[in-house]
Amino acid sequence: MSRSSSGIVAGLTAAALAAVGFLAYQASANVPDTLGKPAPGASPSHVAKGPQRPRRDPAALPAHSGQGARVVYALKGDRVWLVDDGDKVARTFTVRPSTVDPEPGSYAVTSRTDRITGSDGVPIEHVVLFAKNEGVVIGFSSAQDGSMASPDPSKKTGGVRARLADGTALWNFATLGSKVVVVP
Structure with missing residues (x-):
């Protein structure tokens, strides 16, 4: 070459x-x-397939939420449980939180009002008050028209809204002095 x-x-x-x-x-x-x-959802072939930790049911009653008849309100899950005196869940449902949350802890129902206008101007029913935080009274209620709109984030409100049927069940369950346990 x-x-x-x-x-x-x-x-x-x-x-x-x-x-x-x-x-x-x-x-x-x-x-x-x-x-x-x-x-997504597939198990890699190189990972040992041993016992898997069971996923927690979001509707399961939170651990450490007290004993006996009580209303349990989970702030993270926006969920309420009505628990009878045998520690059995009678009903559970989701709620729309207010702009001011109660602090985690144990409370008692201090007031009940059948029908009133909420602090957001919405006609509400079955108001069950149990706490106060940041100068705002906090309680469960249902909008009379069945709506569950998000509250105005610029206003301090304490109404934790439930659907009409759930609000009625809570009203019938949580009489004056009834225990309300708020968990994170």
């Missing part, structure tokens, strides 16, 4: 290596983030 032909071969080899390098770079830049990862 002559000196000029070996120079051409070297040039072509360098050009070929540059092209391969460029194509490899492009391919690596376009790899989906999910390549090599298990599909």
Whole structure:
């Protein structure tokens, strides 16, 4: 091979290596983030399949929520449980929280009003008051029209809203002096 032909071969080899390098770079830049990862919900084959920790039922009564007849209100889950004196859940339901939450702890129902206009101007019924925080009285109620709109975040309100049927069940369950336990 002559000196000029070996120079051409070297040039072509360098050009070929540059092209391969460029194509490899492009391919690596376009790899989906999910390549090599298990599909959502799939168990990776390299992970040992031992006993799995059971998922907690969001409707399950929270641990450490007291004993005996009580209303339990979970702030994180926006859920209420009506618990009878045998520690059996009589009913559970979700609620729409107010802008001011009660502090976690144990309270007693201090007041009940059948029908009134709420601090947000909405006609409400079955008002069950049990706490005060930041100067705001806090209690459960239902909008008379059945709505569960989010409260205006710029106003301090204490109405924890339930659906009509749930509000009626709470009204019938939580008489004056009834225990209300608020958990995080």
